[in-house]
Amino acid sequence: MSVEISKLASGLTVVTDNMPHLETAALGVWAGVGGRDEKPNEHGISHLLEHMAFKGTTGRSSREIVEEIEAVGGDLNAGTSTETTSYYARVMKADVPLALDVLADILANPAFEPEELEREKNVIVQEIGAAQNTPDDVVFEHLNELCYPDQPMGRSLLGTAKTLRAFNRDSLRDYLSTHYRGPDMVVAAAGAVDHNQVVAEAERRFVSFDAAPGPKPQAAQFGKGGAKVVHRELEQAHLTLALEGVPQTDLSLFSLQVFTNILGGGMSSRLFQEVREKRGLCYSIYSFHAPYTDTGFFGLYTGTDPADAPEMMEVVVDIMNDSVETLTEAEIARAKAQMKAGLLMALESCSSRAEQLARHVLAYGRPQTVQELVARIDAVSVESTRDAARALLSRSRPAVVALGSGRGLDTAVSFAEGLTKARAKARLH
Numbered sequence: 566m567s568v569e570i571s572k573l574a575s576g577l578t579v580v581t582d583n584m585p586h587l588e589t590a591a592l593g594v595w596a597g598v599g600g601r602d603e604k605p606n607e608h609g610i611s612h613l614l615e616h617m618a619f620k621g622t623t624g625r626s627s628r629e630i631v632e633e634i635e636a637v638g639g640d641l642n643a644g645t646s647t648e649t650t651s652y653y654a655r656v657m658k659a660d661v662p663l664a665l666d667v668l669a670d671i672l673a674n675p676a677f678e679p680e681e682l683e684r685e686k687n688v689i690v691q692e693i694g695a696a697q698n699t700p701d702d703v704v705f706e707h708l709n710e711l712c713y714p715d716q717p718m719g720r721s722l723l724g725t726a727k728t729l730r731a732f733n734r735d736s737l738r739d740y741l742s743t744h745y746r747g748p749d750m751v752v753a754a755a756g757a758v759d760h761n762q763v764v765a766e767a768e769r770r771f772v773s774f775d776a777a778p779g780p781k782p783q784a785a786q787f788g789k790g791g792a793k794v795v796h797r798e799l800e801q802a803h804l805t806l807a808l809e810g811v812p813q814t815d816l817s818l819f820s821l822q823v824f825t826n827i828l829g830g831g832m833s834s835r836l837f838q839e840v841r842e843k844r845g846l847c848y849s850i851y852s853f854h855a856p857y858t859d860t861g862f863f864g865l866y867t868g869t870d871p872a873d874a875p876e877m878m879e880v881v882v883d884i885m886n887d888s889v890e891t892l893t894e895a896e897i898a899r900a901k902a903q904m905k906a907g908l909l910m911a912l913e914s915c916s917s918r919a920e921q922l923a924r925h926v927l928a929y930g931r932p933q934t935v936q937e938l939v940a941r942i943d944a945v946s947v948e949s950t951r952d953a954a955r956a957l958l959s960r961s962r963p964a965v966v967a968l969g970s971g972r973g974l975d976t977a978v979s980f981a982e983g984l985t986k987a988r989a990k991a992r993l994h
Contacts, residue, residue: 871969
């Protein structure tokens with residue numbers, strides 16, 4: 566087995582997958598901290614900290630950081646999500662120690678120079694402005710607020726201009742020392758890597774991280790659902806719908822994912838075929854399920870002409886309700902094949918593989934083997950998919966947000982109530 570895992574004295578986990586046919590390596594540090602860990606006065610600090618990662622350390626300037634990596638043909642990047650923040654590199658196999666040195670340096674010895682900090686805060690303010698000019702970003706921002714009211718998970722990862730202005734280098738240092746702890750961090754590497762070498766480098770370079778775990782975020786509470794119409798002069802109406810899904814470790818996760826794919830996961834999905842191909846009501850329509858540590862988020866999005874919004878939402882609700890009881894063996898087989906193909910294709914990319922390993926360790930405590938994952942997909946049946954779909958539609962009231970103009974939006978969002986009403990009627994008979 567090419568996957569190897571070690572736990573360091575600091576509690577940090579090192580996991581690697583040697584892919585002998587490659588000459589390059591992908592590696593990074595994944596920390597189990599993200600937007601949901603922020604207090605109200607910390608809104609946006611996870612993302613700001615990620616932005617500041619490459620802005621200089623006590624031993625390297627921001628220019629030296631990128632020049633050292635690019636001088637060997639590599640690249641650096643970082644990303645923030647609801648539950649994780651990642652810092653990663655892609656390099657030739659001989660340069661793995663250099664990449665680990667840079668990644669450790671930016672996390673252990675950040676400079677947080679005041680001038681750089683002010684510049685980067687201004688960059689994020691521009692990013693916030695760009696997001697507000699992107700309707701499908703705006704509609705999901707409102708949907709998250711509706712699904713997780715008065716909770717970190719319901720707030721934008723970007724923060725606001727007001728919260729950003731309040732942050733200084735001490736704020737960043739405090740947040741880093743509080744949440745970036747050894748037990749909550751994973752160094753993952755895949756490709757042309759040697760496990761023992763990565764462990765030795767990580768032991769030496771990440772020794773300063775605290776061995777006590779960081780604080781846990783507040784438990785997520787999916788809201789009471791309901792509808793919201795956000796009026797804005799737009800050519801399209803943007804419609805979103807959400808239901809409470811299941812956590813990462815839930816046994817029904819793969820069955821729910823199969824249902825999600827059948828419903829709106831591709832061009833062969835029921836929603837795409839009925840709404841776009843048959844009725845021509847939209848250009849884009851899709852559904853997805855995002856599992857988290859203690860909850861899950863099922864979402865659906867489409868954009869349509871405001872005049873067609875009521876018909877669109879009515880069709881969506883009808884298809885969702887009908888799909889639960891009319892799933893076919895052929896659809897299940899197709900969705901399972903898509904999931905397995907996606908899993909196996911990801912294994913061909915060392916970047917995807919490193920990320921998968923890190924996320925598995927953070928979610929399950931260990932990497933799951935390909936055989937385990939394929940077996941879980943193969944175990945999905947028509948009945949288990951129907952059970953997962955029934956549970957989805959009965960677990961919560963739908964939350965629905967429409968963004969755009971026109972009188973049809975209020976009618977459109979009211980149709981979403983048909984999801985719970987139909988399920989309630991079915992339970993009475």
